[in-house]
Amino acid sequence: MNTQRITRWAFALAVGTALGSLAAGPAAAQAPLKVGFVYVSPIGDAGWTFQHDQGRKEMEKALAGKVETKYVENVPEGPDAERVIREFAANGYKLVFTTSFGYMNPTIKVAQQFPNTVFLHATGYKTAKNVGIYNARFYEGRYLCGVMAGKMTKSNVAGYVAAFPIPEVLQGINAFTLGMRSVNPKAEVRVIWTNSWYDPGREREAANTLISQGADVLTHHTDSTAVVQAAEEKGKYAFGYHSDMSKYGPKAELSATTHQWGAFYTKVTQEVLAGTWKGTNVWGGIKDGMIKLAPINAAVPKDVVELVASKEKDIGAGKLHPFTGPLKDNAGKERLAAGQTMGDDKLAVMDFYVEGVQGTLPKQ
Amino acid sequence: MIDTLVPIFAATIAAGTPLVFAALGELVTEKAGVLNLGVEGMMLIGAIAGFATAVTTGNLWLGTVAGMAAGAAMSAIFAVLTLNLMANQVASGLALTLFGLGLSAFVGKPFEGVSLLREGAPSLPLLGDLPVLGPILFRQHYLVYVSWAVFAAVSWFLFRSRAGLVLRSVGESPDSAHAIGYPVIRIRWLATLFGGALAGVGGAFLAVFYAPMWVEGMVAGRGWIALALVVFATWRPARVMVGAYLFGGVTIAQFFAQGGGIAIPAPFLSALPYLATIIVLVVISRNVATIRLNSPVSLGRSYRPD
Known part of the structure; x- marks a missing residue:
């Protein structure tokens, strides 16, 4: 043998x-x-x-x-x-x-x-x-999705289903909110925490709840496709995360932040x-090709697509940083002075909601 | 105010439905004197069988039927062990749950991460357009209406029909029932199969309509809640319904509280549905006499016809 x-x-x-x-x-x-x-x-x-x-x-x-x-x-x-x-x-x-x-x-x-x-x-x-x-x-893609959300929302409320309040997730929520409010200052973001990376049942319930609380654009920082599916069923918009999830929401998914x-x-x-x-x-990030937007849904008007493309280019070229001062948290405290951009050390320990996110952050 | 409450109540009904199925099934089983603690396991097997069938065939109803059949098959194992081989019911039920947990995880491996495409819940013509009640009651998945029909049927069967009387007599005193000439073992077999089938439907509803996805252990203790519901509801179908929707309601309310910006520690919110259901049911059933009056006397005891 x-x-x-x-x-x-x-x-x-x-x-x-x-x-x-x-x-x-x-x-x-x-x-x-x-x-x-x-x-x-x-x-x-x-x-x-x-x-x-x-x-x-x-x-x-x-x-x-x-x-x-x-x-x-x-x-x-x-x-x-x-x-x-x-x-x-x-x-x-x-x-x-x-x-x-x-x-x-x-x-x-x-x-x-x-x-x-x-x-x-x-x-x-x-x-x-x-x-x-x-x-x-990931937050670079989130910012761009936020810009689209700000342009596409009619109720000015976006819903965000998130897993755990850790810095990486908060970067996403905050960047999305900043992107949204950069084109729509009236916009607000509501967050529901599911306390699990992968629990489709809870994710779907959270999405349905946000929709009934007035959100007409949804996104999520969890692992399943439940949120996009819920948006598709209820005729709302959604942004995928991780992967292009348009298969599960051909009408709902406007785009997605994908990892490459x-x-x-x-x-x-x-x-x-x-x-x-x-x-x-x-x-x-975008510069290195590690973050890409999924193909943008035909429902998004041409001028918005162009706006997103130019912002994407600016982020890639380092001319636009999603976290640029003046930046206030949602309790009104200044977190970044005008003209400053947030360093990687600060990003890595983010523990607050920016202005425009509803509610208070749950304590870990 | 109404605008906030309507979606909460509508979601509550959907969230409570798996419990309605499982608990009504277990209620009938227990009324015949059989204590099957394997509800969690039967629900899991029903969930994966239903989901796998729905994904492979693309037919959600076929999935539901498969879930039902799988749940019944699980309960048949239990019935052979406890009714024919006289094994201890508590131990066999626990084993059935563990078996269901493991088997469903194993069989479900290829279905993890697979999404099931399906239409949203339909709105019933006319009834769905009623103010307030329409969106709460009549824009649900068809299985929700089925669960109401099952509730009505079980209530009628147990307390208004002759066959129900026989079933209950088997649960109270199998000796007397046997002496009169009723086939105790066969009746217990049927009651056990019925309980398994309904647990399977509850699991299938969860995986095929509610989530709709398969995740290992996705029943997440609902089987145990169903068991508790039956006891604390003092074996009365109407109270089972109240308990099931209460559990669903608290599950949903925690999301609304979060979305509304109320800051409560999330782990506490996750535990709340279990806590609230148990507390309320204990308060309802604090009268020991009603429990004793309603609980089947021979519950959990093996019976050997001489």
Whole structure:
């Protein structure tokens, strides 16, 4: 059995080497780099994990033959995560992407035990010699959706279904509100927290509630498509998040803030393949192609589409920052003086609602 | 004021409907003297069977029927164990719940993250246009009307029909029923199947019409609430309805409170429906005599016809 396997391996190696040297010289002859992905939710057909998996597929296609990828989906953020990450490292995976905030400590812990494996952790803040971090400026897309919302709303009320009051979610709510009020100063945003990243039943109830409280434009920071579906049923507008969700709301979805990880995954993997990886700390946005708007619905008038396009260009060029002073929170306190833009350090710890968001922030 | 309350009441009815189905089913089962604690598990199996069927066939009604059949099949396992093999009902019911949790998660894997496309709830002609009552009562999913029909049928059957009297006598004193010549085991079998089928429909309503999506463990304790409802409602269908809609109402009210800008810690709001339902039902049923009067005497006891 063993000898048989070894012979087979030797044969495969020999053929591989021969083919490799024929095709691209000795570099391609090395065994493919094994790359592991840890996902927090099922891949499904839309959402946070779906986008990461799209990125994985793009990377695999771009580096065909040089990489071999594997993923584990629906891994809870806890002891299970550490086990899954360690298994990847122990099985010779030299690059592991851990794609949820709660994987931060397990990633760091496993990384200490496998110094020759590179780990990339999404949305966290702890780094190490072999641990890089990456995240996207989701709020840039949110701002643009807010501009559209401000132009399209008739009731001047937008509804926002959100999971947990953490900085990343607050950036989205605030950027959306600022975008909306930049074109419609009368606009207000109402927020309902579901206390769960993925609970379609609650998300739908929250959406229906917001609609009956006067919201005619909805968006969400949760993982399912329930909010877009609820808007479609009730004849309201919605903005998708993570993925283009127009399939679930062909009339309702005006656009969506989508995450694009493919190019980034390809770049990092190439660096690791070439042995030039020196650490990653990326917070990319529209400029880097990590955030894109989904195709805009035909219901949006042409002048609004053009306005959004020019703002998108300005954000990409660094001429427009969604968080620019003067900026007041919804209790009237000044958070940013006129002309200033909010630094990344302040963004990362955001803990307030801007003017225009209704209600008070629940204490964590 | 009316404008705010109408959508709250309308959403309350939808949110309470899975409980109405499951609790009415369990009520009939218990009235026949069988205590099936597997409601949560049967609802989960009904939910995934209904959702999977609806997604594959594109037919929501077929999904509902599949949910019903799956719930009944689960209760058949329970019936074989407890009615034919005389296993302990409490232990078997708990096992059924655990089995349902695991099996539904396993079978449901490929359906996670899949969305079901469906139309919104239809408005009934004429009735749907009534002021206030129209939007509350007559713009619901058809299954909601079915649940009202089931309520009427169960109330009539149990307390106005001869067959219902026989069923209750089996729950009170299986020995006497058997002595008169009624087939105790068969009646208990049917009552158990009925309870399972309704629990399955409740689960299917949740996954196919209410969410409409499948998430592992999505029944989220509603099966246990249904069980509690039956006891605290002192085995009376009308009180079961009150309890179910109360639970739905508090579930919905917390969203309206949040959207209205009232700051209450969210975890407390999430716990509120369970808390409120239990408290109110305990207050209603604080009279021990009514519980004793209405509770089937042989509830949970195995019966072996000699």
